Amino acid sequence: MTHEFVTNLVWFIPLPPVIAFALIVLFTNKSKVLSHTVAISAAFLSWLGAMIVFWNAIKVEHFAEEPFASSINWLPTGDTWLKIGVLIDPLSATVLFFVAWTVLMIFLYSVGYHNFGQPAGDHDHAGLPPHGATVTDDLGHKHTVLSIEPMYSRFFAFISLFAFGMLTLVVSDNILTLFVGWEIMGLCSYLLIGFWYGKESARNAAIKAFMTTRIGDVFMLLGIAFLYSVTGTLSFREIFTEEILHTLASVPSGVFGLSAAGLIGLLLFIGTVGKSAQFPLHVWLPDAMEGPTPVSAMIHAATMVSAGVYAVIRMFPIISLDEKTMTVVAFIGAFTALFAATIAVAQNDIKRVLAYSTISQLGFMIAALGIHAYVAAVFHLVTHAFFKALLFLGSGSVIHGMEHGVLHTGNHKVDPQDMFNMGGLRKKMPITFWTFLIGGFALSGFPIVTAGFWSKDEILADAFGHGHTLIFATLAFAAFLTAFYTMRQITLTFLGEPRTQEAEHAHETPWTMTAPLVVLSFFAVTYGWVGIPEHFPLLGGLVPNWFHEFVGSTLAEHPEAVEFSPWPLITSLVVALGGLGLGWLVYRNVNSPAEDKLQFSLLKNKYYFDEIYDVIFVKPAYWLAENVIYKFMDQGVIDGILHAFGPTTGGIGSAIRNYFDVPFINQFIGDGSADATYWIGKNLRPIQTGRIQQYLILSLILLFVVGGLVYYILTLA
Amino acid sequence: MNFPILSVITFLPMFAAAIMLMMPANRKNETRAVALAAASLDLLLSGWLYLQYLLGDMTGYQFIEQYNWLPALGINLKFGVDGMSTPLVLLTGIVMFTGVLISWGDEDPHVKAGIQDRPREFFAFLFLLAGGVFGVFVSLDLFMLFFFYEIAVFPMYLLIAIWGWVKTREYAAMKLTLYLFIGSVVALVGALAMYWTQYQNTGVLSFDMIQMESAGFSATFQYIWFLPVFLGFAVLGGIWPFHNWSPDGHVAAPTAVSMFHAGVLMKLGAFAALRVGVMLLPEGAKQWAWLLMIFAAVAVVYGAFIAFRPNRHEIHDRLLVRFAYGPGGAGRFHAQP
Known part of the structure; x- marks a missing residue:
C-alpha cells in the first residue's frame, strides 16, 4: 500500500462510529439487534483501518520523518486558515493501536453486559438499571433472570459518538481538532455517567464530572488561545519546529516568571489535570463509576482519561521547554x-x-x-x-x-x-x-x-x-x-x-x-x-x-x-x-x-475532599448565584430599575394631570371656556324676559346710547 | 429580470398569514396545512438561496432587488444578501419550518407544545413575525430595516400574551414589547441622524445602507452616535444589562415562540447592531469596543451564575449565557481591525 493511500485511509478511521451514531439515533433505535450490529460493525471498521495504518507505520523506515500526514483548510480567519488534518506519527500510531483494540473489545462486551438476548424486565424503566424478569420454564417453575437494558440502543449510540471523539483526537494533526474530540468525549462522558438518569446519584455524578473537567478545559482553551497568539498556528508539525520552539522558550509570558512555553504548557497541563483526574481535580472519577461498567472501562480507564495524558505527551516538546x-x-x-x-x-x-x-x-x-x-x-x-x-x-x-x-x-x-x-x-x-x-x-x-x-x-x-x-x-x-x-x-x-x-x-x-x-x-x-x-x-x-x-x-x-x-x-x-x-x-x-x-475514616472518606470542595466552592457558588447575582443584581437592581420605570412614568403622568392639566389647562381652556360660556349665558338670561315693553325700553336706551356715541365720535372726528 | 427570490421569501409568510386569517376558524387542520406548506416552501427557497450563494463567488451583496417606494424621501425597498445574512435567512427558514411542526398540536396530551387554541391566529401572527425577520435580514435600506424590525417585534406581544403561560404572560409580553420598542426608538434616532448627516455631507437624501457606508461620517459623529444605535438594537440581542425582558419572555412564551425568540429574533438584534452600528459607524465601534467587551464578559459570567442557581424554575435562564456571544463577538471583531 502506498504512503498516500494509507494517509487517505487515516481520514476515514474516525468516521464509521459517527455514522453509526447517526444511524442508530435516526433509524435503528427501535431494533436492539440492528443497533448493536451497526455500532460494532462501525467499531470493527475503525479497528480494521487502525490496524492497516499501524501495520504500515511500523513497516516504514524512518517513519518519524515521513509520517502519514495531510491537512485541508477549514475555517477562514482573515488572511489565514484554521486547518483540519490528520497526522499519524509513531506516537499516534501507538496510541491508535490500543484505542482501536480496547474500543472494539468494549463494544463487544457491552452486548453481554446489557443482557442482550434476555427477556424485557417486569418493572424496568428507561433511566434505571434493569431489575430482572420472571420467566416460567417448561415445568412451570418461575425463575428470576437478568433482563435486557431498556435503553440498549441509546447506549450504543452514545458509545459510538464517544469512539468518534476519541479517534478524532488521536488522528488529528492540530490542537484545535484535538480539543474538539476532547470536548465530544467530555459530553459523552457526561451522558454515559448519567446513563441511568433515574438514579439521583448518577445525575449528580454526571454533573460533577462535567463541571470538574470543564474547569480544566477552560484553562486548556486559554492555553490554546495563547499558543495561537504567539505562534499563529495550531498544527503540531508547524509548532514543533526549532524556530517556533525557540520563540516560545524565549518570549516571556509575564506570569510567575514563566516563558511563553512554560505558561502554555502549564495551562494545557491543567486541562489534563481535569481530564485525567489528577489532584486536585480528581474528585469526579470515583463518582463516575455510577455509569455502566463498559463506560468505566472505556471512558474512565482506557481512552478518555488516557487522552488527557496523551495531550501532555503530544505537547511534550513545548512543556519540556x-x-x-x-x-x-x-x-x-x-x-x-x-x-x-x-x-x-x-x-x-x-x-x-x-x-x-x-x-x-x-x-x-x-x-x-x-x-x-x-x-x-x-x-x-x-x-x-x-x-x-x-x-x-x-x-x-x-x-x-x-x-x-x-x-x-x-x-x-x-x-x-x-x-x-x-x-x-x-x-x-x-x-x-x-x-x-x-x-x-x-x-x-x-x-x-x-x-x-x-x-x-x-x-x-x-x-x-x-x-x-x-x-x-x-x-x-x-x-x-x-x-x-x-x-x-x-x-x-x-x-x-x-x-x-x-x-x-x-x-x-x-x-x-x-x-x-x-x-x-x-x-x-x-x-x-x-x-x-x-x-x-x-x-x-x-x-x-x-x-x-x-x-x-x-x-x-x-x-x-x-x-x-x-x-x-x-x-x-x-x-x-x-x-x-x-x-x-x-x-x-x-x-x-x-x-x-x-x-481509617480519613482514607475511607477520601481525605474529605468532596466535603471540603463543597464548603469552599460549591456552596459559595450557589449562594453567590442565588443571592447576589439573581436576587440582588438581576431581580433587585436591574429589574428594580425597570419596575421603577412603571411607577415613575405613572407618577409623572399623574403629576402632570393633577397639577398642570386639571388646574390650568382644564380650568382655563377646557372646562374654563365652557364655564365662561355658561356663566355669560346665565347672566344674560334675566334680560330675556319676553315682555315687549321691556324690550322696547331696552331698545330705546340702546338707541340713545349708541346714537349718542356715534354722534359724539362723528362730531369729534 | 431575475426571479425576485428575496421578496418572495420575505412576503410569502405574510401572504400565507393573510390567507389563513381568511379561512374559517373551525378548519384547524386545513389552516395548519397551509402553514406547513408555506413554511416548507420558504425553507426550500432559503435553502436554495444558501446553495446559490455558496456555489457563486461568495462576494458582496447578491440577489439585489430594488423598487421605489417614497423616492422623494429616499426610501426604497431594496433587498440583497451577503455572507452574513444568507445563513441567517436559511436559519430563519429552518426555525419557521420546525416551529410549525412543533406547534402542530393534535389531541395527544403529551404534546405540550402543540397549539390547539385558535391555531389560525397563532400561525398568522407567527408568520407575520417570520416575514418581519426575513425582511430585516435581507433589507439594504435602513428605513425598510426598521419597518420590518417593528413588524417582527409586534406579533411577539400577541403571541405571548394570548398563548403564553397564564401566570406571567401579560407581564412578560408587556415588558418585552416596551423594552424592545424603546430600544428601537433609540436606534431610530441614531438612524435619522445618519440620514440627515449624509444629506448634509453629500446632498443625497437616501436610506440606502450601501451609500451610507461612504457617507463620510466624521469620527466625532460616529463616536456620539454609535452607542445609541448599537445598544438600541442590541437590546433585542439581549445584551447585558438590557436583557431582563428575555428570560421573562422565554418563560412565558409557547414553545414555537421561544424557538423564534431564541433562534432568530435575538439574532435580529445582534444582526442589526452589526449591520447598522458596526458597518456604518466602524470608527465608533472601535472607540467603544472596550465597553462592549465588558458588557459581553460580564454577561457570560453573570448568565452562567444565574443558570446554575439552585431551585431554578425557569430553565430558560440558561439562555442568557448565549446572548453574550453576539455582541461580544462584535467587540472582539473590531478590537483587531
Whole structure:
C-alpha cells in the first residue's frame, strides 16, 4: 500500500462510529439487534483501518520523518486558515493501536453486559438499571433472570459518538481538532455517567464530572488561545519546529516568571489535570463509576482519561521547554500516584478501588513526563490501557455474576459491588478469575511476565537514573500500595470461601463478555515484551527494544535509554512481590469490613475532599448565584430599575394631570371656556324676559346710547 | 429580470398569514396545512438561496432587488444578501419550518407544545413575525430595516400574551414589547441622524445602507452616535444589562415562540447592531469596543451564575449565557481591525 493511500485511509478511521451514531439515533433505535450490529460493525471498521495504518507505520523506515500526514483548510480567519488534518506519527500510531483494540473489545462486551438476548424486565424503566424478569420454564417453575437494558440502543449510540471523539483526537494533526474530540468525549462522558438518569446519584455524578473537567478545559482553551497568539498556528508539525520552539522558550509570558512555553504548557497541563483526574481535580472519577461498567472501562480507564495524558505527551516538546512547569508536572503526578493509592486501600466497592487505581496510575505517567521520561510514559499509557480495561471489564463481569446471584436469592439489599459480599468466586467464574488475576498482576507489576512490570520498571529506572530521588521514592511507595490493594481486591473477591448466598450462586458470564477479557489479557501480558530494556540482565537484547526506538523517534532529539542500575530493578521486584504477598497475608482471613484494620475514616472518606470542595466552592457558588447575582443584581437592581420605570412614568403622568392639566389647562381652556360660556349665558338670561315693553325700553336706551356715541365720535372726528 | 427570490421569501409568510386569517376558524387542520406548506416552501427557497450563494463567488451583496417606494424621501425597498445574512435567512427558514411542526398540536396530551387554541391566529401572527425577520435580514435600506424590525417585534406581544403561560404572560409580553420598542426608538434616532448627516455631507437624501457606508461620517459623529444605535438594537440581542425582558419572555412564551425568540429574533438584534452600528459607524465601534467587551464578559459570567442557581424554575435562564456571544463577538471583531 502506498504512503498516500494509507494517509487517505487515516481520514476515514474516525468516521464509521459517527455514522453509526447517526444511524442508530435516526433509524435503528427501535431494533436492539440492528443497533448493536451497526455500532460494532462501525467499531470493527475503525479497528480494521487502525490496524492497516499501524501495520504500515511500523513497516516504514524512518517513519518519524515521513509520517502519514495531510491537512485541508477549514475555517477562514482573515488572511489565514484554521486547518483540519490528520497526522499519524509513531506516537499516534501507538496510541491508535490500543484505542482501536480496547474500543472494539468494549463494544463487544457491552452486548453481554446489557443482557442482550434476555427477556424485557417486569418493572424496568428507561433511566434505571434493569431489575430482572420472571420467566416460567417448561415445568412451570418461575425463575428470576437478568433482563435486557431498556435503553440498549441509546447506549450504543452514545458509545459510538464517544469512539468518534476519541479517534478524532488521536488522528488529528492540530490542537484545535484535538480539543474538539476532547470536548465530544467530555459530553459523552457526561451522558454515559448519567446513563441511568433515574438514579439521583448518577445525575449528580454526571454533573460533577462535567463541571470538574470543564474547569480544566477552560484553562486548556486559554492555553490554546495563547499558543495561537504567539505562534499563529495550531498544527503540531508547524509548532514543533526549532524556530517556533525557540520563540516560545524565549518570549516571556509575564506570569510567575514563566516563558511563553512554560505558561502554555502549564495551562494545557491543567486541562489534563481535569481530564485525567489528577489532584486536585480528581474528585469526579470515583463518582463516575455510577455509569455502566463498559463506560468505566472505556471512558474512565482506557481512552478518555488516557487522552488527557496523551495531550501532555503530544505537547511534550513545548512543556519540556520550561523546567518550572516540568517540576509542577512531576510533583502533581507523583503526589497523585501516592495519594490515590492510599485511598484505594480503604475502598470496598470493587469499581471504586479500580477508579482510584486509575487515578494513581495516570499519576505515574504524568510524573514520568515531568522527569523527561517520555518513552516510559507512553509505554505505561499503553500497557495501563490494556490491563485497566481488562480489570474494569473483569469487575463488570464479577458484578454481573453477583447480580445473577442476587436475582437467584431475591435479596436485593445485597450490594453486588461490595467486595465483602463476594469471596470464592474463582470456582464460580473461572475465566473472569484468571483474566482478572492477569490484569491485577499486570497492574501490580508482577515481574517479567506482565506488561505492567516492564512499563512501571522503566518509569522507576528513569526516575532513579536521572537523579529524581524524591519522585522515585514516592512512586516506589505508590507501586507498593498498588500491589497491596490489588491483592486485597483479588483476595476478597475471588479467594477464600463465598461470604454470602449471592456469591454462592454467582455465575460465569456469556462469551460476549469473557472473549474480550481473554483478548485483553493477552495484551496485558505480551505488550510488555516489545519494550524490554537492552541492558536488562539475561533478557535484555533477546528481543529488540522496539518500543523505545519507535516511540522515541517521535521527538526531534531521540531520548537516550537510561543506564542500567540494579537498584530500581530490585525496588520494583520488592514492592511488587512484597505488596502482593502482604496483601494476601493480611486479607486472606478478613471476612467483614470490621476486621479490616486499614479502614481509617480519613482514607475511607477520601481525605474529605468532596466535603471540603463543597464548603469552599460549591456552596459559595450557589449562594453567590442565588443571592447576589439573581436576587440582588438581576431581580433587585436591574429589574428594580425597570419596575421603577412603571411607577415613575405613572407618577409623572399623574403629576402632570393633577397639577398642570386639571388646574390650568382644564380650568382655563377646557372646562374654563365652557364655564365662561355658561356663566355669560346665565347672566344674560334675566334680560330675556319676553315682555315687549321691556324690550322696547331696552331698545330705546340702546338707541340713545349708541346714537349718542356715534354722534359724539362723528362730531369729534 | 431575475426571479425576485428575496421578496418572495420575505412576503410569502405574510401572504400565507393573510390567507389563513381568511379561512374559517373551525378548519384547524386545513389552516395548519397551509402553514406547513408555506413554511416548507420558504425553507426550500432559503435553502436554495444558501446553495446559490455558496456555489457563486461568495462576494458582496447578491440577489439585489430594488423598487421605489417614497423616492422623494429616499426610501426604497431594496433587498440583497451577503455572507452574513444568507445563513441567517436559511436559519430563519429552518426555525419557521420546525416551529410549525412543533406547534402542530393534535389531541395527544403529551404534546405540550402543540397549539390547539385558535391555531389560525397563532400561525398568522407567527408568520407575520417570520416575514418581519426575513425582511430585516435581507433589507439594504435602513428605513425598510426598521419597518420590518417593528413588524417582527409586534406579533411577539400577541403571541405571548394570548398563548403564553397564564401566570406571567401579560407581564412578560408587556415588558418585552416596551423594552424592545424603546430600544428601537433609540436606534431610530441614531438612524435619522445618519440620514440627515449624509444629506448634509453629500446632498443625497437616501436610506440606502450601501451609500451610507461612504457617507463620510466624521469620527466625532460616529463616536456620539454609535452607542445609541448599537445598544438600541442590541437590546433585542439581549445584551447585558438590557436583557431582563428575555428570560421573562422565554418563560412565558409557547414553545414555537421561544424557538423564534431564541433562534432568530435575538439574532435580529445582534444582526442589526452589526449591520447598522458596526458597518456604518466602524470608527465608533472601535472607540467603544472596550465597553462592549465588558458588557459581553460580564454577561457570560453573570448568565452562567444565574443558570446554575439552585431551585431554578425557569430553565430558560440558561439562555442568557448565549446572548453574550453576539455582541461580544462584535467587540472582539473590531478590537483587531
